Amino acid sequence: MKYFVVFFFLILSATAFAQVIEPSQKVDGIIISNSTRQPLSSVNIININKVRGATTDAGGFFEIDVQLNDTLHITSLGFQSLRVRVTNDWIKNKSTKIQLTEKAIALEEVIIRPFNLTGYLEVDTKIIPVKENYRYSISGLTQGYEAGEYSPNAFGRVLGSIFNPADMLYNFFGNNPKELKKLKEMKKDNTVRNLLESKFDRETIAVLLGIDKNEIPEILQRCNYSESFIKTANDLQIMDAISGCYEEYKVLKKK
Numbered sequence: 001m002k003y004f005v006v007f008f009f010l011i012l013s014a015t016a017f018a019q020v021i022e023p024s025q026k027v028d029g030i031i032i033s034n035s036t037r038q039p040l041s042s043v044n045i046i047n048i049n050k051v052r053g054a055t056t057d058a059g060g061f062f063e064i065d066v067q068l069n070d071t072l073h074i075t076s077l078g079f080q081s082l083r084v085r086v087t088n089d090w091i092k093n094k095s096t097k098i099q100l101t102e103k104a105i106a107l108e109e110v111i112i113r114p115f116n117l118t119g120y121l122e123v124d125t126k127i128i129p130v131k132e133n134y135r136y137s138i139s140g141l142t143q144g145y146e147a148g149e150y151s152p153n154a155f156g157r158v159l160g161s162i163f164n165p166a167d168m169l170y171n172f173f174g175n176n177p178k179e180l181k182k183l184k185e186m187k188k189d190n191t192v193r194n195l196l197e198s199k200f201d202r203e204t205i206a207v208l209l210g211i212d213k214n215e216i217p218e219i220l221q222r223c224n225y226s227e228s229f230i231k232t233a234n235d236l237q238i239m240d241a242i243s244g245c246y247e248e249y250k251v252l253k254k255k
């Protein structure tokens with residue numbers, strides 16, 4: 001009986017191992033507009049599970065590496081984002097057609113308020129607000145923290161955020177190690193990097209990390225990045241900022 005139990009567990013282990021190393025395979029598809037039925041070019045497709053990306057060509061065609069049950073996040077300017085799960089039928093047929101729905105965008109009135117400049121440099125330099133960003137470094141670390149305004153307590157806030165168990169930053173980094181590992185994977189795929197470099201909406205980062213995009217500003221504030229950086233940086237810069245903060249968190253946590 002003992003040998004039978006051992007043999008049974010060996011079979012289960014071998015089966016589980018075979019499932020883990022299941023190779024990726026390519027599937028393709030064509031993305032079209034739901035209203036015009038015309039193919040859409042420059043649509044971005046990211047495999048959330050493997051952090052690999054693809055972009056549609058002029059005919060709306062794309063090809064990407066997947067495994068069964070992977071989730072693809074599809075985005076295009078002016079269209080609603082879409083998540084598609086990789087099914088057995090798709091893998092079997094190798095190709096599919098996906099429709100995107102246009103967004104209904106209401107244009108808001110924009111009021112431009114110019115500075116009332118006098119033409120005198122000495123006076124105008126006092127009228128125009130200037131925001132300075134400061135970086136605070138920690139000995140032994142290659143990177144530091146950024147703050148929007150000078151504050152003598154900035155260094156203490158950094159350590160407090162990292163070591164306070166009740167702090168949101170501590171909980172976020174401690175509870176999402178698997179998702180945060182994707183930050184390194186993002187840098188390996190040029191399609192994903194190029195996509196993030198051109199985006200400013202935080203949507204893709206939020207999807208890959210499994211968080212609400214409204215949480216991203218708070219995370220960066222806890223890492224002491226300035227408000228101006230949080231508002232103006234592209235998604236690639238935001239990704240690098242979170243990644244850098246996470247690496248510093250791991251270093252300080254070990255000490």
